[in-house]
Amino acid sequence: MFNHCYIATVRNLAICHLMLRWMWGWSVCPVAVSRGHMPFCSTHQANPSHSGQVTHRPGNQLTLCSLLEMGFSETQAKEMHEGATKSRGKHVPSVLTALLLLGLNPSSILKIMQKCPEVYSLKGADLQQRIDHLRKMGLIEGSLQRMISHYPKVMLLPVKRVNMVPRLLREKCLFTIHQVTDILRDSPEVLEEDLAQLEYKFQYVYFRMGVRQPEMVKAKLFRLPLSELRCRHCFLERRGLYQTPDKKGQTLILNPPLKDVLCVSEETYLTQVAMATAEEFHVFRKLMAREQEEKGREDEYSSDEDEEDKDDDDDDNGLHRRKCHWNTGYKKDRK
Amino acid sequence: MAAYVCMRFPFMGTSNCAATRPKFPATEPALHNFDTSYSKQLWDLLPSIRVAMLCEQKYGALINSFSSAPNVITELEAQGCKDFISIYCTRNEVHQSSQDSTTSHRDSTELEPAALRPSISPDIKCLVFPKGDISRFKPARPDSSGILGYYLLDAASVLPVLALDIQPGHTVLDLCAAPGGKTLALLQTHSVNYLWANDLSGSRTMRLRRTLQSYLPKEFLDENKIHITSTDGRQLGMTEKKSFDRVLVDVPCTTDRHSAMVEENNVFKRSRTKERQKLPLLQTQLLLSGIQATRRGGNVVYSTCSLSQLQNECVVQQAISLAQQELGITVQVQDLGWFAQRFSDTFHFAPQLSVGELVLPHLCANFGPIYMCKLQRMN
Numbered sequence: 256m257f258n259h260c261y262i263a264t265v266r267n268l269a270i271c272h273l274m275l276r277w278m279w280g281w282s283v284c285p286v287a288v289s290r291g292h293m294p295f296c297s298t299h300q301a302n303p304s305h306s307g308q309v310t311h312r313p314g315n316q317l318t319l320c321s322l323l324e325m326g327f328s329e330t331q332a333k334e335m336h337e338g339a340t341k342s343r344g345k346h347v348p349s350v351l352t353a354l355l356l357l358g359l360n361p362s363s364i365l366k367i368m369q370k371c372p373e374v375y376s377l378k379g380a381d382l383q384q385r386i387d388h389l390r391k392m393g394l395i396e397g398s399l400q401r402m403i404s405h406y407p408k409v410m411l412l413p414v415k416r417v418n419m420v421p422r423l424l425r426e427k428c429l430f431t432i433h434q435v436t437d438i439l440r441d442s443p444e445v446l447e448e449d450l451a452q453l454e455y456k457f458q459y460v461y462f463r464m465g466v467r468q469p470e471m472v473k474a475k476l477f478r479l480p481l482s483e484l485r486c487r488h489c490f491l492e493r494r495g496l497y498q499t500p501d502k503k504g505q506t507l508i509l510n511p512p513l514k515d516v517l518c519v520s521e522e523t524y525l526t527q528v529a530m531a532t533a534e535e536f537h538v539f540r541k542l543m544a545r546e547q548e549e550k551g552r553e554d555e556y557s558s559d560e561d562e563e564d565k566d567d568d569d570d571d572n573g574l575h576r577r578k579c580h581w582n583t584g585y586k587k588d589r590k
Numbered sequence: 591m592a593a594y595v596c597m598r599f600p601f602m603g604t605s606n607c608a609a610t611r612p613k614f615p616a617t618e619p620a621l622h623n624f625d626t627s628y629s630k631q632l633w634d635l636l637p638s639i640r641v642a643m644l645c646e647q648k649y650g651a652l653i654n655s656f657s658s659a660p661n662v663i664t665e666l667e668a669q670g671c672k673d674f675i676s677i678y679c680t681r682n683e684v685h686q687s688s689q690d691s692t693t694s695h696r697d698s699t700e701l702e703p704a705a706l707r708p709s710i711s712p713d714i715k716c717l718v719f720p721k722g723d724i725s726r727f728k729p730a731r732p733d734s735s736g737i738l739g740y741y742l743l744d745a746a747s748v749l750p751v752l753a754l755d756i757q758p759g760h761t762v763l764d765l766c767a768a769p770g771g772k773t774l775a776l777l778q779t780h781s782v783n784y785l786w787a788n789d790l791s792g793s794r795t796m797r798l799r800r801t802l803q804s805y806l807p808k809e810f811l812d813e814n815k816i817h818i819t820s821t822d823g824r825q826l827g828m829t830e831k832k833s834f835d836r837v838l839v840d841v842p843c844t845t846d847r848h849s850a851m852v853e854e855n856n857v858f859k860r861s862r863t864k865e866r867q868k869l870p871l872l873q874t875q876l877l878l879s880g881i882q883a884t885r886r887g888g889n890v891v892y893s894t895c896s897l898s899q900l901q902n903e904c905v906v907q908q909a910i911s912l913a914q915q916e917l918g919i920t921v922q923v924q925d926l927g928w929f930a931q932r933f934s935d936t937f938h939f940a941p942q943l944s945v946g947e948l949v950l951p952h953l954c955a956n957f958g959p960i961y962m963c964k965l966q967r968m969n
Contacts, residue, residue: 490641493640493641493644493645494637494638494640494641495625495636495637495640496637529637530637531637531638531641534722534953534954535638535641535952535953535954537722538722538724538953538954539641539645539953541724542645542646542724542953545646545724546646
C-alpha cells in the first residue's frame with residue numbers, strides 16, 4: 256500500500272500509520288477529551304484516561320473515532336458513519352484507506368460518498384485495483400483525483416468494463432493513446448457509455464460532420480449526449496450553416512469549429528453560431544426528438560428498405576451512400 | 591488517413607444501400623436553388639425559413655360545415671387548437687368603431703368601404719395548434735353519411751380564399767383547383783351560387799372530384815352548382831369572358847417545401863428542367879386568363895406556394911401590364927397589408943414585398959410558403 260503513496264504528506268503518512276495499526280486490531284484514540292467536549296469514542300468511554308490502552312477491535316468496523324483520526328470533522332464524521340451504516344458495506348475502512356492514499360482530503364471524500372454512496376459497498380482491494388488500473392491508463396496524479404472527485408461512479412466500474420472503452424477509442428476510432436487519456440480525463444462518463452452508441456457518436460462526427468480526432472478531443476465531444484450533438488448539428492445543417500464535406504473534404508461554406516458548436520452554452524450557441532431564437536431551437540428539439548423516435552421505430556420494422564431521408568439534403572453524391580448508412584445503420588447492422 | 595479509417599468501419603462500403611434510393615436526388619438541386627436564388631431577397635430570414643422547410647410542416651384543420659357530425663370543433667378544441675380566423679373576426683368587430691387608416695392604404699376603398707372590414711368570412715373555420723406546439727391532427731372521421739368532418743391542409747392555404755372575399759350569391763372560378771383544399775374552403779363560405787372548378791390534369795381532376803365527394807353531401811355536387819372541368823386554364827379566359835365575380839388562380843409552381851423534402855415526381859428532376867423554366871410564363875398566362883374571366887369590379891386572387899420572386903411578384907406585375915397593353919384591361923392591386931397584420935400572430939409574413947403578401951415558414955409557425963396577391967378589375 257505504501258508504494259502507491261505518491262502524494263505522501265506527513266499528515267497522510269501519519270494517518271496511514273494509525274489506520275494500519277487500527278486495522279490490525281489495535282486501538283489508540285489520540286483524540287483529546289477537551290473540556291465540555293462530548294466524547295463519542297468508545298475507548299474514552301471505557302477508559303477515561305488517554306494514556307493509550309490497547310484493545311482489540313474488529314478491523315472492518317468503522318467507528319466515529321477512527322473517522323476523526325482520519326481527519327474528518329465531527330459533523331463530517333457523523334455523516335460518513337451514517338452513510339456507511341446505511342450502506343451495510345463490509346469493507347468501508349479499506350475503501351477509505353484507498354481514497355486517503357490517493358491524497359483526497361476528508362471533505363472531498365465526504366462529497367464523493369454523498370454523490371455516490373455505492374462506493375461504501377465496495378471492497379477495498381477491488382477499489383485499489385481499479386484505481387491502479389486508471390493510473391495505468393495514463394491518468395496521472397491530479398487528473399486521477401479530479402476524475403474520481405467529479406465522477407465517483409467510475410470507481411464502481413469493473414476493470415474489464417473500463418478497459419473496453421479505451422480499446423474502442425484506439426482500435427476502432429483510431430485515437431492516439433494521448434488523445435484517449437485526454438478523453439478519459441475530460442469526459443470520464445464515457446467509461447459508462449454503451450459501446451455501440453460511442454462508436455456511432457464518433458462516426459457521426461467523423462463522416463457526417465467531417466471532423467477529425469484532434470478536433471473531437473478539443474471539443475470534449477464525449478461529454479455531450481448523442482441527442483444534443485445531433486440536435487445542435489442538424490439545426491445548423493438545416494439552417495444552411497453547416498455542410499458535410501464532399502469526397503475531397505471541401506465545403507461551399509466555412510463550417511464552424513466543433514468546439515464552437517459543442518463547448519458553449521446554449522445561449523452562446525444560439526446567438527453566435529446558429530443565429531436563431533431560443534424558441535426556434537426548442538421547437539426544433541421537439542421535432543428532432545419525434546423524428547428520431549419514429550426513425551427508430553421504422554428501422555426496427557424495415558429490412559433493406561431505405562426510408563425517406565429528411566435529415567440532410569446538402570451532401571454531394573459521393574457521400575450519399577455513406578449517408579444512407581447513417582439513417583439505417585446501427586440497428587440494422589447489429590441484427 | 592480517411593481511407594484507412596474507412597476500411598475499418600464495418601458498414602462502410604457494404605452494399606447496404608437500398609436500390610430504391612436515387613443516385614442523384616432532386617431534393618438537392620431544389621435546396622441548392624433555394625440557397626442561391628433566395629439569398630438576396632430573403633437574406634437574414636433565410637436560415638430560419640430553410641430549417642423550417644426541412645422540418646415537418648404544420649397543418650390546419652379546415653372544418654367541413656357540411657358534415658352532420660356534432661362536436662367536431664369542440665373535440666378539436668379540447669386538444670388545444672383554436673380557429674385562427676374567428677379570433678380575428680371578433681377582434682375586427684371591436685375595432686370597427688375606431689377604424690381608421692392606421693397604415694397608408696393604397697387600395698381603392700371607394701368601391702366598398704364597409705365591406706372591407708367584415709370581409710373575412712366567419713363561416714370558414716380553420717383550427718390550428720398554438721405557436722410552438724408540434725401536435726399532429728388525427729385523420730378526420732366520417733359522419734353517418736360518410737362525410738368527413740375536416741380537411742387537413744397548410745393553414746396558410748386558406749388565406750388566399752379569405753382574401754378573395756366571397757359575398758353571397760357570387761359565381762366563382764377556381765382555375766387550378768386540384769387537389770381541392772382551397773375549393774373546399776371556398777364552399778365553406780356558403781356564399782357561392784355557382785362554382786367552376788378546373789384543373790389541367792385529368793388525374794388531378796379525378797382527385798378533386800374524390801375530395802369533393804368525401805366532403806360534400808350528394809345534393810351539393812349538382813352540376814348546376816359545381817361544375818368540374820379538366821381543361822387548360824389558359825383557354826377559359828377567352829371562353830368565359832367577364833363571367834365571374836371571383837376568380838382564384840392558384841397556379842402550379844415549384845412547390846418549394848415539397849421539392850426540398852420529397853423525391854417523388856420532384857419538379858427539380860433533370861427531366862423536368864424545361865417545364866420548370868417555363869413556369870413563370872405559364873403562370874402569367876393563367877393569371878391573364880383569370881383576369882379575363884373576371885367581371886368588372888370583381889376580384890382575382892393569385893397564389894403560389896413558392897418563395898420565388900420570379901413566380902410571384904414578377905408574374906403579377908407582368909400580368910398587370912400585359913392585361914393593360916394587350917387586352918386593354920385595367921386591374922388594380924388591392925393592398926393586403928391589413929390582412930397580414932390581422933393574422934400576424936398565427937403566421938410569419940415577409941416584410942415589404944413590392945406587391946402581395948408572403949407567408950414564410952418558421953419553426954414556431956411552420957406554415958407556407960404561400961404567396962398571394964389580390965387584384966380588382968376596373969373595366
